[in-house]
Amino acid sequence: xxxTAGIGENEPHIRAASVAGLDFMGLTIDAAKNDAPKRKDVPxxxxxxxxxxxxxxxxxxxxxxxxxxxxxxxxx
Numbered sequence: 001x002x003x004t005a006g007i008g009e010n011e012p013h014i015r016a017a018s019v020a021g022l023d024f025m026g027l028t029i030d031a032a033k034n035d036a037p038k039r040k041d042v043p044x045x046x047x048x049x050x051x052x053x054x055x056x057x058x059x060x061x062x063x064x065x066x067x068x069x070x071x072x073x074x075x076x
Contacts, residue, residue, distance in 0.1 A: 001027055001054065001055075003018075003047075003056075003058045008059075009060055015047065016029055025053075026053025027048070028048060033045075039058075043060070
C-alpha cells in the first residue's frame, strides 16, 4: 500500500486508520515508524511492521512539477 500527496505524507492518524483491520492482507503499520517526522532526505519510506507480508510505504509527490509537465504537454 502506498500513501502519497498531502494527506498521505503528513497525516499519520489517517494512514493508521486506513490500514486498521487489513492485517489479514498482511498490511500492518509500525506505530513508531508511522509517527516519526516526515523524511525529506529519502524518496520514500516504509512504515510497515518488520516481517509483514506486505509493505506500507509513504512516497512524497511533487504535484506542482506534474502540473507543469502536463501543461507543457498540452500546449506543445
